[in-house]
Amino acid sequence: MSSLLPETAFTAEEIRQRKFTKKSLSLNLLLIGENGIGMKTFVNSLCKMNYFKDKSLDGSVLYNIYEERRDSSLKIETHTIDVVEPNTSPIRLRVSLTRNFAYNLDNSNNAKAIVDFILNEYDLALQEELKIKRNPRVADNRIHVGLYFLRAKNRKLNEFEIENMKKIGERINLIPVIGKADTLTEGEYILNKELISSSIKENNIPVFNFLEFLDDLEVSDDDIEEVTYLRILQASLPFGIIASNFRQGENFVRRVPWGLINIEDENNSDLKLLRSVLFGSHIQEFKDLTINLKYEKYRVEKLSEK
Amino acid sequence: MSASIDEPQLTQPQKYVGFDTITTQIENRLLKRGFQFNVMVVGRSGLGKSTLINTLFSAGLAQSTGRKVSSEPIEKTTEIKVNSHSLIENNVRLNINVIDTPGFGDQINNEKCWEPLVKYIKEQHSQYLRKELTAQREKFIPDTRVHCILYFIPPNGRKLKQLDVLALKKLSEIANVVPIIAKSDSLTLEERADFKKVLQNEFIKYNFNIYPYDSDDLYPEEKQLNEDIKSLIPFAIAGSETEVQINGELVKGRKTKWGAINVEDVSQCEFVFLRDFLTRTHLQDLIETTAVVHYESFRSKQLIALKENASNPNRQSAPIQSQVVPPSTQPSQQDLKTQSSNGNLFGSTR
Numbered sequence: 001m002s003s004l005l006p007e008t009a010f011t012a013e014e015i016r017q018r019k020f021t022k023k024s025l026s027l028n029l030l031l032i033g034e035n036g037i038g039m040k041t042f043v044n045s046l047c048k049m050n051y052f053k054d055k056s057l058d059g060s061v062l063y064n065i066y067e068e069r070r071d072s073s074l075k076i077e078t079h080t081i082d083v084v085e086p087n088t089s090p091i092r093l094r095v096s097l098t099r100n101f102a103y104n105l106d107n108s109n110n111a112k113a114i115v116d117f118i119l120n121e122y123d124l125a126l127q128e129e130l131k132i133k134r135n136p137r138v139a140d141n142r143i144h145v146g147l148y149f150l151r152a153k154n155r156k157l158n159e160f161e162i163e164n165m166k167k168i169g170e171r172i173n174l175i176p177v178i179g180k181a182d183t184l185t186e187g188e189y190i191l192n193k194e195l196i197s198s199s200i201k202e203n204n205i206p207v208f209n210f211l212e213f214l215d216d217l218e219v220s221d222d223d224i225e226e227v228t229y230l231r232i233l234q235a236s237l238p239f240g241i242i243a244s245n246f247r248q249g250e251n252f253v254r255r256v257p258w259g260l261i262n263i264e265d266e267n268n269s270d271l272k273l274l275r276s277v278l279f280g281s282h283i284q285e286f287k288d289l290t291i292n293l294k295y296e297k298y299r300v301e302k303l304s305e306k
Numbered sequence: 307m308s309a310s311i312d313e314p315q316l317t318q319p320q321k322y323v324g325f326d327t328i329t330t331q332i333e334n335r336l337l338k339r340g341f342q343f344n345v346m347v348v349g350r351s352g353l354g355k356s357t358l359i360n361t362l363f364s365a366g367l368a369q370s371t372g373r374k375v376s377s378e379p380i381e382k383t384t385e386i387k388v389n390s391h392s393l394i395e396n397n398v399r400l401n402i403n404v405i406d407t408p409g410f411g412d413q414i415n416n417e418k419c420w421e422p423l424v425k426y427i428k429e430q431h432s433q434y435l436r437k438e439l440t441a442q443r444e445k446f447i448p449d450t451r452v453h454c455i456l457y458f459i460p461p462n463g464r465k466l467k468q469l470d471v472l473a474l475k476k477l478s479e480i481a482n483v484v485p486i487i488a489k490s491d492s493l494t495l496e497e498r499a500d501f502k503k504v505l506q507n508e509f510i511k512y513n514f515n516i517y518p519y520d521s522d523d524l525y526p527e528e529k530q531l532n533e534d535i536k537s538l539i540p541f542a543i544a545g546s547e548t549e550v551q552i553n554g555e556l557v558k559g560r561k562t563k564w565g566a567i568n569v570e571d572v573s574q575c576e577f578v579f580l581r582d583f584l585t586r587t588h589l590q591d592l593i594e595t596t597a598v599v600h601y602e603s604f605r606s607k608q609l610i611a612l613k614e615n616a617s618n619p620n621r622q623s624a625p626i627q628s629q630v631v632p633p634s635t636q637p638s639q640q641d642l643k644t645q646s647s648n649g650n651l652f653g654s655t656r
Contacts, residue, residue, distance in 0.1 A: 036462025072468065105468050106415040151460075153352020160414045183492035185562050246494075256494055257574045259565025268563060 026092040027283055028141060030076075030172065032114060032164070033149025034102045037179040038243055042149075043095055045243035045252050045263055046275055047083045052245075074113045075099045083279070091279055094141065107160065111167040118143050118171045122298045142295060144286040145208070145278065146172045149179040150238065152192040157199035169206040172294055173286050176200065176207055181240035181269055182254055182261055189240055196238050210234040233277060239270035340392070340399035342449045343593065344430075345584075346481075347404065348423060348473070349458025350411035353488035354545050358456070359404055361545040361558060361569065362581050367391050367404050384409040384422045405452065411469055420473040427452045427480050431604040452481050453596045454517075454584065458488040459540060463501045466508045474514050481600055482517035482592055484584070485509075490542035490575055491560065491567050498542045505540055518588065519595065531587065541580040544569055 031039040040052035078096040096117070101110055121142045128138050148165055150157075157165070168174055178184075178192060200207055210233040242263045244254040254261040266272050278286075347355040347368075356368035368389060387406040392399060405426070410419055430451045437447045455477055459470060466474070477483050485505070490498055509516055516539060518532045546569045550561040559568045569577045584592070 034462065036460075036464040103467055105417045105472070108414050151352070155352045158351070158412050160412075163414065180492045182562070182564075183489055185560055254494065256491070256565070256567075258567045259562070261564045 025089050025283070026094065026140075027278065027286070028094045028144045029096070029278065030114075030118070030143045030146040031095060031097045031149065032101060032146060032168065033098065033179060034151070035100060037149045037151060038241070039097050039149060039179070041243040041245050042147075042179070042241055042271075043079075043081070043097075044245050045271060046278070047081055047093065048085065048252070049081075049083075050245060050247075051079070051081050072100050072103055074101055074103070074110055076114070076117050091283075096143070102160065111164045114164070115167055115171055118168070119298060122171075122295050123302075125295065126299055126302060142290055143172045144290045145282075146174045148174055148176050149241075150176055150196060152178050152181060152184055152188065154188060154191060154195070156195050157203070157205075162199070162203050162205060165200070165205045165207065166203070169208075171298070173208045173289055174206070175274075176238035177270075177274070178238050178240045180242070182242040182256075184240070193236075193238060193240065207237070210237075229281070233273065236270055236273060239274045241271055241274070242269035243271065337397055337399070339446065340401055341589075341593075342401045342403075343589065344403040344405065344450060344453050346407065346423070346427075346452050346455045347458070348407050348410055348420075348455055348477070349488060350460070351408065353458040353460060354543075355406070355456070355458055355488075357547055358458075358486075358488075358543060358545040360547045361577065362584065363393060363402065365391070365393060366547070367402065368406065382409070382413070384419045386422055386426045403450065411473075416469050419469070420476050423473075424476055424480065427477075428604065431601050432608075434601065435605055435608060449593075449597075451596050451601060453592045455481050455483045457483055457485045459485055459505065461487055461489050461492050461501070463493065463497055463504070465504060466512075471508075471512055474509075475512060478515045478517075480604075482595055483514070484517055484580075485540035486580070487540050487542040489544065491544040493542070502540065502542070509539075517595070518591070519599070535579075535583055535588075538576065538579055541576045541583075543577055543580060544575040545577065 031042070033039050044050050044052055076096050076098055078094060081093045081095065083091040083093050098114065101107075101114075125140065125142055128134060146168060148161075148168065150161065165174065165176065176196060178196070181189060184192065199205075210230045214227065214230065242254060242261060244252045244261075244263050246253060246255060248255075248260075252263050254263065261268055263269060263271050345359070347359060349355055359368045360366055385408050387408060389404045389406065391402050391404070393402060394400070407423055410423070413419065434447060434449065434451055437443055457470075457474060457477065459466070474483065474485065487493075487498070487501065487505070493501060516536075518535060520532075524532070544560065544567055546558045546560050548558070548560075549556045550559040550566050552559060552566045552568050557568045558570055559566050567574050569575060572578050
């Protein structure tokens with residue numbers, strides 16, 4: 001059959017897939033943590049690229065010592081990164097990071113500032129929904145999932161952490177992670193996860209639960225793997241993160257005088273696990289839950305006000 | 307410096323007299339009495355303060371493991387907790403007071419969380435002064451003055467937070483402050499070097515009076531040692547109370563899945579430098595500087611105020627307090643007014 005289509009034309013199935021992946025593989029991520037806890041490095045490692053340039057490695061960063069202390073109030077900066085890896089669909093990651101979180105003497109406004117940021121996007125979505133003439137192409141900037149970076153202290157959560165996680169976890173899917181986990185011995189790693197998990201339970205902090213909707217799922221025998229995976233995820237919380245800006249060959253590694261840490265190794269950290277959750281197994285789930293639960297809750301609140 | 311007198315000529319006795327044994331005589335007296343060292347650890351919780359103290363003195367002086375799993379109440383303010391110990395090494399007895407500051411920097415609002423610390427330090431000076439000025443005073447006044455503050459900076463790699471700037475400023479004005487990069491094993495060597503430069507710039511920028519201080523009556527070797535120390539500060543530390551096997555040897559260290567850090571290896575962390583600095587080279591200087599610089603400054607302010615008070619009889623003076631007042635749960639608003647402003651010599655730290 002002579003064909004109007006060039007030889008490299010795709011089948012209908014392939015075209016559908018391409019369109020599907022173009023549309024659905026986006027994710028809006030919020031990272032909450034103190035300056036210096038490794039959020040930018042985490043993003044680099046997550047996306048396997050040096051998006052955030054590590055200035056200190058090229059030695060050009062030393063601060064002008066007379067530089068005045070700039071505005072030290074809490075800010076949230078948003079970046080859009082196209083994560084492209086061979087043999088996988090590209091992902092458009094919109095990542096927002098806090099700057100100057102827990103930085104000042106008095107940090108009682110931090111929780112509100114972050115919640116306001118989240119609700120602002122919900123507002124914009126709501127306003128768009130309520131328009132008579134809606135824009136079908138409007139970008140969805142609502143936060144789909146947040147990571148709260150904790151430092152391993154060998155202690156339970158303190159007042160500040162509890163309050164922030166409660167307020168933020170009410171509004172978005174919130175996953176607690178331990179930043180800079182490379183300093184921990186095996187015992188400390190387990191201890192910190194236990195302490196944080198029990199703190200979360202004791203204080204009823206609304207963090208994301210991988211097993212939450214398990215009962216609703218019609219789990220057949222084939223899904224045993226799926227359930228096991230979910231149980232592993234839940235048991236690994238909070239995820240311990242080790243990240244690096246330094247590349248050696250294929251991998252990102254952390255090089256310390258007493259060893260070399262391959263951050264992709266699952267025995268070392270939960271980075272790979274977290275990546276598979278964010279970019280793979282739960283990418284759609286986070287979006288669905290945000291829209292159907294968190295955003296919906298806000299919507300009800302807002303519309304009931306009127 | 308004393309008024310210029312002609313320096314007496316140095317004469318060597320023709321035959322051995324034996325007064326050079328006075329150093330041994332002094333030593334024997336001092337050995338009997340024992341030495342007193344008071345060190346305060348400051349920093350938010352979980353930075354390894356107690357572990358470091360235990361590592362420094364190679365003894366369980368501070369309770370670190372117990373706190374990890376206890377359901378201890380969350381402190382609402384900075385507390386002062388003093389632990390006293392007596393260590394003995396080769397007949398030399400060292401009495402140590404470790405002053406812990408739980409709650410520092412741990413609240414949502416940390417304004418003035420250093421005030422209980424400042425108050426405690428000034429109270430010790432105040433107590434010593436009272437005892438000194440008593441007519442029938444004790445032969446040896448027990449020295450509870452804070453000789454050294456170990457200030458723990460979290461390994462963020464960033465400029466100092468406002469809390470650290472203000473606390474370091476206040477504390478370095480009234481005591482010897484030795485800043486430390488806590489848990490420095492979370493930084494690579496390059497990160498550590500950069501962080502140190504950033505911090506050293508911050509120290510200059512805010513004009514902190516970091517120990518050791520310049521002094522004219524130091525030998526050149528001592529001056530050189532001080533210069534070396536100053537270029538090292540803040541010390542990048544990792545501590546450990548447990549021993550691990552590294553290359554067949556049992557050393558103090560931390561064992562992770564990818565290797566073990568030997569805390570006593572100077573190529574891995576600066577614990578040894580800190581320990582030698584605190585215990586082997588500058589222990590006496592820390593104690594002396596506290597007495598000669600910080601206490602003197604407190605004392606002269608107090609005595610000037612007392613004079614003013616005496617010459618101005620209309621001023622009221624507070625009743626003399628004869629015991630250390632434990633810090634109240636709310637840091638007092640009056641703490642930072644200097645004693646001279648309301649003329650109270652004793653006990654205005656209430």
